[in-house]
Amino acid sequence: MNTTFKNYQFTMLDKIYRSEEEKERALRLNKDRKMAQSQGVTVLTDAIKACSEEIDKYKGKLVVKEGARAEMYARRAAQLLQELSTCEEGQLPPYNSDKFDQVIRECEEHSKQFQSLIREKNSKNLDIEAKNEDHYGSFIHHLSLIRNKRCLMAYVYKRAEVIQSYRWKVGRVLPEEIHDKLNFSEQEYFKNHCAVIDSYTKDLDLDLTVDVIPPKDPYIRVRVLSEIGEVSLGDHSVSLCKDSLHSLRRTDAEPFISQGLMEEFME
């Protein structure tokens, strides 16, 4: 009986002891977990802090990068040419005077910077052959100037070429929609070009602007599309009313047709 009691006591003690141990372990675990948690939180907050710091560091610069993309030297001048090249062959986009002026302003800015850099270089009393930071800076501005010049020249040149071709394709009088696309000096250029061709034609006594392939019939039947009025053609005068039909000499009718005032009448 005694022994059984003792045994019981032992087992109880054992149990108690064990439960104590368990409690302690649980406590320790809990503590560990808490520590881990608090450590984890600090790690996280640290990381967030570092990230936001990093973001702040680059914030301003990222914006600058976007801005710089549009502002790259001579980019605008190239955009001008892009406008021209996307247009179909033999046609012109409207003269972009805004952009043209912007490019000119950029050129002035380059020239100013270039001169100030050269002054700075000279003030340092270096050998004239020496190449320092100022030298390369001014060189880049110089190249940008040349580049801008080339773009603008190509823009004007290409437009002039198309304008010249109008004299041969469209005739002496430009229709409204083409006329509006030219700027003032281009209109002058067109007039002068016409005058030059006219005087040359007079000297040769041969109209160069007529069709190269001879017509089968020297006369053409035309329908008048808009009111023109009394016109003297050669030795007689004709009254060209709207929707009237006429049989005219091809050479007389051609300028009217190219201006869109008449059309060939086909039965």
Next chain:
Amino acid sequence: MPGYYDIDDIIMEEEAVSVVFHVGANGVGLLDPGSETNCVEKGAKIDLPFWLSQELCRRRAVSIIVPPCFNQKMKKDVQADAACVDLGTRYPYFYEFGCKIFPLVGDKSIGPFLRHTFASRYKEMLSKSHTASINAIPKFVLRLSKEEYQMFDAAKSSMVEYKKWRVSHLGLTKSSLLGHKRKTDSQLSPSS
């Protein structure tokens, strides 16, 4: 040699290339978006338009990094199927650009690579340009580079001219040899 006023050449030179500066340059901070001051520092790596990098490279102020259109990945793409590589939208001036940049970067493989690309794309381009309908623009045209497109256009218009010429010569008299038909036996002896 493209002329001074050549618009395509000017637009091609706008293509951006990465360069590394060997020197510093004052007063051009705009080129380097990362710089705090108004200058580019030595060793900075920046994207510059080709016209600027070309001149700077000739004066040994910068060195040009081989652009991505001539890297290993592109070479593999071309090897796989050259005709499928989309040059039109990504590198519209692929060949011209390659020819211009090759002496500056000193990568000897670019020349043969360009030739290989062109040769393998040429055949398909030519056969398609001859069979393409006159008005519709087929889809694959968008994949062609600017230079290839010009060639495609030329081939197409020459085909149109050829067809016109053939139609206009249909009125020719037939050769007398072609008109002779050998008389068959039945015609020789109709009575039998």
